[in-house]
Amino acid sequence: MKRGAYIVIVFFAMICMALPVSAQKRSNLIMGSDKLVLLIDMRSSKTEVDTLLKKAGLKGANAAAILKGDFSALQKDGWTMAKKRGNIVEFDSPLENLNKNPQIKPYLITTKIDNDDEGSPGYPTDVNFGINNFAKVTVHELPSGLTRFFLPGYLQNRRALLSGNFNNWSTLKGVMAKTDSGWIADVKLKPGKYEYKFIVDGHWINDRYNNLVADHDDNSIYFRYNYTFKLNGNANAHKIILTGSFNNWDANSIIMEKSGGVWQKQMYLHDGTQAYRFLVDGKWITDPANSNKIQGDDGIINSILNLGETVIFKLDGYTDAKKVYVGGSFNNWERGLIPLTKTKTGWALSLIIPPGNYGYKFVVDDKWITDPANPRSMVEGGIVNSFISVKPNYTFKLSGFNNAKSVHLAGSFNNFDKFGYSMAFNGSEWTVSVRLKPGKQLYKFIVDDKWIIDPGNKLYEPNQYNSGNSVLWIE
Amino acid sequence: MPKFYLLVLFLFFCCPGAAGSEKVILDGITFKNVNPDPDPSPTGDFKTLVIPIKRAGNLIVIEAQIDTLEGNFVLDTGAPYLVLNETYFRDLPHAAEQESAGINGAAGSSFTTYVRNLNILDLHYSKLRADVTDLSSIENGRGIKILGLLGTRLLADFAVTVDLFRNTLYIQKLDENGNIPEAEKVFHDRFMVSPFxxxxxxxxxxxxxxxxxxxxxxxxxxxxxxxxxxxxxxxxxxxxxxxxxxxxxxxxxxxxxxxxxxxxxxxxxxxxxxxxxxxxxxxxxxxxxxxxxxxxxxxxxxxxxxxxxxxxxxxxxxxxxxxx
CATH class of the missing domain: 2.40.70.10 (Acid Proteases)
Incomplete structure (x- = not known):
């Protein structure tokens, strides 16, 4: 090492001693010959050690324990303490395993490494709510229920396409039609958040009239609406603001608009339960048109809105029971047991539940039972519960196997749990309907404890057991 | 590097490449059909083809149509020619079996086939040789449906420009000297050049x-x-x-x-x-x-x-x- 550099390092080391918190520590991870060298400066902060451990791929290690001198997590991962010099402890890990790397194509390694990007760019995650913001409206709903995208201009170009997460960012589909003022394409969208761009003669462009832009790649954002908040009266009010649990009670962002004598605001609102209030010229009110109100722990009364599918729970018999409740993963089990109403033949309840797959049980006078009328079940926390899929988008079917005692469905959507979702036999085939996320799903049937790929699905791929998994793409 | 070493290096690289046989063994892996009949030249009425790129992780993905199926392909200069994903193409006729050593001992069930048509927008290939192999690791790693990989031989007649800042791929025909015609050049300030x-x-x-x-x-x-x-x-x-x-x-x-x-x-x-x-x-x-x-x-x-x-x-x- 050059003398000058040495002096600089000594100088830095002195500063380190003087400013133990803010100064740069000598913790590091480097590749020596035949070994990885991890240098831990025992004067480092917990955060600094955490960063170092993350770098070294030590996920389970506890920085606080290491700073106290407990190096067991490192030793467990194959690191050996090489030396200790002052405050610096050196650990080594041999690198000969790198020689055993058996991959023959780079993509077999590189596609397995997580990118720094969060999630899948271009495929927006669900949000609580959304309101569009256009400088000039280029996307609007048609009476037919379709959504029309308009790209003004570009009349000299040969070809324009609409591409977005709704068509898997296709560069071939989504052909737009030329009009005298630009290009149009009509798409069928469910309520939700979408990202899109136009492709003009092979070049990507975003919607310049849309003020909502995604962090990634400047994609334009569009919300397909599903709900309108309305407030009658208050004709003389100057400003009415809508606040709710969906926007963390932000009293500045959503301003109601007067239209035809009614204050209203249209938006995309996620399924589930939302609490809300209006702020009318500085005065809080609940929604006079909504009788569903709940007083919170803080004494404030809010209007309550349930968005989702209506599900009817029915339990026949048990007419002698005093009380019957239903609990399920849709309302966090015990935290919200919901009472059923007594009918002539048993008990019933109508409930609004967001789409999804859930386990549930009835509680009959403190005794938990599965739904006797539901042949399908799943396991949660080691306990068998009745299985319900609200707004399912795929039905798995297995023909034949008439003599099987049980058939279960296990897949990437339930972590290949060996109980999975039990399927029911309808006389000719075993079925279960499930709500699945868009994208690739892998699955297998388990017929009397024997794992098989779906004989009715031509698509399968190899798995680590050399027995294959069936492949399904959900749009 | 002294010229002598360059020459030795050149010979070292050339010797195996010169093998004209149908079967070449390299480091224990047998390459059948290493030098098969050349694929028919592609056709297309264009000078510059502008193709939008889709990104999946750090992969360069473009859409193409194979026979009647449309879908995603990875631009893969590490692949010699067209490679198709077994999940969707295992029923194609087997022209030859690939005796690759198998990735890590797993049953490597690659085979060679011919596809009737491959279209990348206005660029058309017919009767194209392809290998069919398991590409599920790309799909599962990147969450995108992948029909195959587009290897170098498909692009042998062209200049290919990749602009990842604008996610655009340019496939360009070349003049008799092997250059992009001046009028078709998209980018001008060359920063670096390397022969390969x-x-x-x-x-x-x-x-x-x-x-x-x-x-x-x-x-x-x-x-x-x-x-x-x-x-x-x-x-x-x-x-x-x-x-x-x-x-x-x-x-x-x-x-x-x-x-x-x-x-x-x-x-x-x-x-x-x-x-x-x-x-x-x-x-x-x-x-x-x-x-x-x-x-x-x-x-x-x-x-x-x-x-x-x-x-x-x-x-x-x-x-x-x-x-x-």
Whole structure:
């Protein structure tokens, strides 16, 4: 090492001693010959050690324990303490395993490494709510229920396409039609958040009239609406603001608009339960048109809105029971047991539940039972519960196997749990309907404890057991 | 490097490449049909084809139509020709079986087939040879449906320019001298140029690291650059590790992956600093390409600029991204 550099390092080391918190520590991870060298400066902060451990791929290690001198997590991962010099402890890990790397194509390694990007760019995650913001409206709903995208201009170009997460960012589909003022394409969208761009003669462009832009790649954002908040009266009010649990009670962002004598605001609102209030010229009110109100722990009364599918729970018999409740993963089990109403033949309840797959049980006078009328079940926390899929988008079917005692469905959507979702036999085939996320799903049937790929699905791929998994793409 | 060594190196690389037989054995892997009948030349009425790129992780994905099926293909200069995903194409007729050693002992069930038509927008290929193999690791790693890989032989007549800043791919026809016609040039301020060799349909480029000469495969489907562990030890002492992780290989084996950073990579006439590169054994990868290689130039390298691969002149160029 050059003398000058040495002096600089000594100088830095002195500063380190003087400013133990803010100064740069000598913790590091480097590749020596035949070994990885991890240098831990025992004067480092917990955060600094955490960063170092993350770098070294030590996920389970506890920085606080290491700073106290407990190096067991490192030793467990194959690191050996090489030396200790002052405050610096050196650990080594041999690198000969790198020689055993058996991959023959780079993509077999590189596609397995997580990118720094969060999630899948271009495929927006669900949000609580959304309101569009256009400088000039280029996307609007048609009476037919379709959504029309308009790209003004570009009349000299040969070809324009609409591409977005709704068509898997296709560069071939989504052909737009030329009009005298630009290009149009009509798409069928469910309520939700979408990202899109136009492709003009092979070049990507975003919607310049849309003020909502995604962090990634400047994609334009569009919300397909599903709900309108309305407030009658208050004709003389100057400003009415809508606040709710969906926007963390932000009293500045959503301003109601007067239209035809009614204050209203249209938006995309996620399924589930939302609490809300209006702020009318500085005065809080609940929604006079909504009788569903709940007083919170803080004494404030809010209007309550349930968005989702209506599900009817029915339990026949048990007419002698005093009380019957239903609990399920849709309302966090015990935290919200919901009472059923007594009918002539048993008990019933109508409930609004967001789409999804859930386990549930009835509680009959403190005794938990599965739904006797539901042949399908799943396991949660080691306990068998009745299985319900609200707004399912795929039905798995297995023909034949008439003599099987049980058939279960296990897949990437339930972590290949060996109980999975039990399927029911309808006389000719075993079925279960499930709500699945868009994208690739892998699955297998388990017929009397024997794992098989779906004989009715031509698509399968190899798995680590050399027995294959069936492949399904959900749009 | 003295000329003598260059000559030896040249002979070393040429000898196996000169094999004209149907079967070549390299490092225990048998390549059947290494030099099959050439595919018929593609046709298309265009000078410059502009193709939108879709990104999946660091992969360059474009859509194409194969026979009647439309879908995603990865631009893969590490693949010699068209490779199709077994999941969707296992029912195609078998023209030949591929005796690859099998990735990590797993049942490698690759076979060779012919597809009737492949269309990349206005570029048409007919009666095209393709290998069918398992590409599920790409699908599962990146969450995108992949029909196949587009290898170098498909592009042999063209210059291909990749602009990852605007996600656009240009496929261009060349004039009689192998140049992009002046009027068709999209980018002008060339930042770097490097000649390359095509051996077994893989692009091999020379680079130096700390004044040591190395051979790199240029692989547009490698989401990171790679450097052989044994070479790296001698080249760069005390390399800074950016991250270390373990990934699951096929068959449930755990593979250690070490990402490092180093300066002083020279390719063509330019020096690249702060290179991110993964250290691993490339012994087997070398055999997949057909040659021993020291490293792979992947995403970390090519993302630094817009690049053009002129397959006729065998030149790799990089352009500074121009905001205009």
């Amino acid at each position: 060799k095509m051996l077994n349909d893989v692009i091999l480029m020379k680079g130096t690291v700390n004044d040591n000469s190395l051979w790199f495969a240029f692989d547009s489907a490698a989401e990171t650059s790679l450097l052989d562990y044994r070479r790296s030890k001698k080249l760069i002492p005390d390399m800074e590790v950016i991250s270390r992780s373990k990934i699951m290989g096929i068959g449930g084996t755990s593979i250690e992956v070490i990402y490092t950073r180093f300066d002083n990579l020279v390719v063509g006439d330019r020096k690249y600093m702060k290179n991110r590169i993964m250290i691993t054994s490339l012994e087997k990868m070398g055999s997949a390409y057909g040659y021993k290689i020291d490293g792979v130039l992947g995403y970390d390298f090519f993302v630094r600029g817009i690049f053009t691969i002129n397959f006729v002149k065998k030149e790799f160029e990089m352009y500074i991204y121009n905001n205009q």
